Amino acid sequence: MKKKILFVITQFYKGGAETxxxxxxxxxxxxxxxxxxxxxNQIEYQDATSLMGEIPNWINVFDAVKNQRxxxxxxxxxxxxxxxxxxxxxxxxxxxxxxxxxxxxxxxxFGEWLSPAxxxxxxxxxxxxxxxxxxxxxxxxxxxxxLVKYDSKITGYIFASEKSRRxxxxxxxxxxxxxxxxxxxxxxxxxxxxAAEEITLPQARGSFLLSVGNLRIEKxxxxxxxxxxxxxxxxxxxxxxxxxxxxxxxVYGEVSELLEKYQLKDDFILCGADDNPYKYMKRAKxxxxxxxxESWSLVISEAKLLGVPVVATNTSGAQEQIINGETGIxxxxxxxxxxxxxxxxxxxxxxxxxxxxxLLTDEVMKLGMQEFEELLRK
Numbered sequence: 604m605k606k607k608i609l610f611v612i613t614q615f616y617k618g619g620a621e622t623x624x625x626x627x628x629x630x631x632x633x634x635x636x637x638x639x640x641x642x643x644n645q646i647e648y649q650d651a652t653s654l655m656g657e658i659p660n661w662i663n664v665f666d667a668v669k670n671q672r673x674x675x676x677x678x679x680x681x682x683x684x685x686x687x688x689x690x691x692x693x694x695x696x697x698x699x700x701x702x703x704x705x706x707x708x709x710x711x712x713f714g715e716w717l718s719p720a721x722x723x724x725x726x727x728x729x730x731x732x733x734x735x736x737x738x739x740x741x742x743x744x745x746x747x748x749x750l751v752k753y754d755s756k757i758t759g760y761i762f763a764s765e766k767s768r769r770x771x772x773x774x775x776x777x778x779x780x781x782x783x784x785x786x787x788x789x790x791x792x793x794x795x796x797x798a799a800e801e802i803t804l805p806q807a808r809g810s811f812l813l814s815v816g817n818l819r820i821e822k823x824x825x826x827x828x829x830x831x832x833x834x835x836x837x838x839x840x841x842x843x844x845x846x847x848x849x850x851x852x853x854v855y856g857e858v859s860e861l862l863e864k865y866q867l868k869d870d871f872i873l874c875g876a877d878d879n880p881y882k883y884m885k886r887a888k889x890x891x892x893x894x895x896x897e898s899w900s901l902v903i904s905e906a907k908l909l910g911v912p913v914v915a916t917n918t919s920g921a922q923e924q925i926i927n928g929e930t931g932i933x934x935x936x937x938x939x940x941x942x943x944x945x946x947x948x949x950x951x952x953x954x955x956x957x958x959x960x961x962l963l964t965d966e967v968m969k970l971g972m973q974e975f976e977e978l979l980r981k
Contacts, residue, residue: 606636608639608709609640609707610710611711611718611722612640612642613644613716614644614645614646615654617651618817619787619901619902620713620763623736623901629659630790633659639665640662641698642664643667643668643695646668648850650849652848652878665698667695667698667701671697699725706727707727707729709731710728711761713734714734715733719753723753724756731757732758732759732760732978735760735761737896738920739774739775751775751778759781759783760783761783761978763785763786764786764899764919764920766922767919767920768783783974785971785975786974787971794908798882804883806842806844807842811883811886812914812945813883813884813887813891814843814846815846815902820895821895821896822894824854827845827891829861831871835867839949843870844872845873847876849875858873892916892918903915907924907962910962912932913932914944915934916935930958932944
């Protein structure tokens, strides 16, 4: 008999966690699993890449907002959901109706806000898991008290790396006894195939550094711009290309002002959302992962798979994913040191060659799928 699984997520736009879930969908065996995928609040954004169209056809997808039949205007509905977040008793009615008469073997909230409370209160399942893709000890934007409010109804918590699990349970000790790690899952064939596509962006014809990530606070794009300013002052002949959604208008406004202030618009190029970052990644001198915190960076794993060196800040994810000086570069969070490490890397051809050669034998493909199936067998 097939195992019945429900995944619940707030939105399904391109990001590291969402891409990992999409990869998981493509790895699941339809002969073994019957899967429902409930998306609670897929409101429309400009310059954001929806992943809804890439889900395998055999998975039963339910877009709660799209299927809402009430008289609420779209914007009013979205506003209610966002304002109340974890505290809400108000969910899109169609989402509640969807799960009301369904029973699952396993139900998983994929994310840290809105969906965990919905999972705990509205879903009937033998086992319920919350899959967390951030370091709770460092992510100030997450209400930790609300996240564990329904702990008694949650079977377990899944983390993307061991270090983020350990630091998170320092903040939420009640998670300790029922937490586990499942590493983000890669779709190797898809990445290699799409990396071969041609680039039309003129600035990508020469040497460039690459950042892949939506413009969000924790990615700290202002610091990246400061690093580019220092590199330009040092007359390092390099461009910096950024691929990611600009949907957060506050961050985008700050970034735009800094680019104008430092006259870097031709050096630090914002490409916006692109459903294929791999064509840039494959051709980059190095990939920059300079976040304030990362649990397990899918971008680092993807870059390593393509044999491209990564320069990363000293986050919990980077500490597990990179051997400093051997399979990448780990640096502090200070712009001056980051710039120095990038300069040293660009000028040291032997170091570049060593890292690229080491990546050929590095175990990039973590056992994420085996870890997930082991969880289902418990």
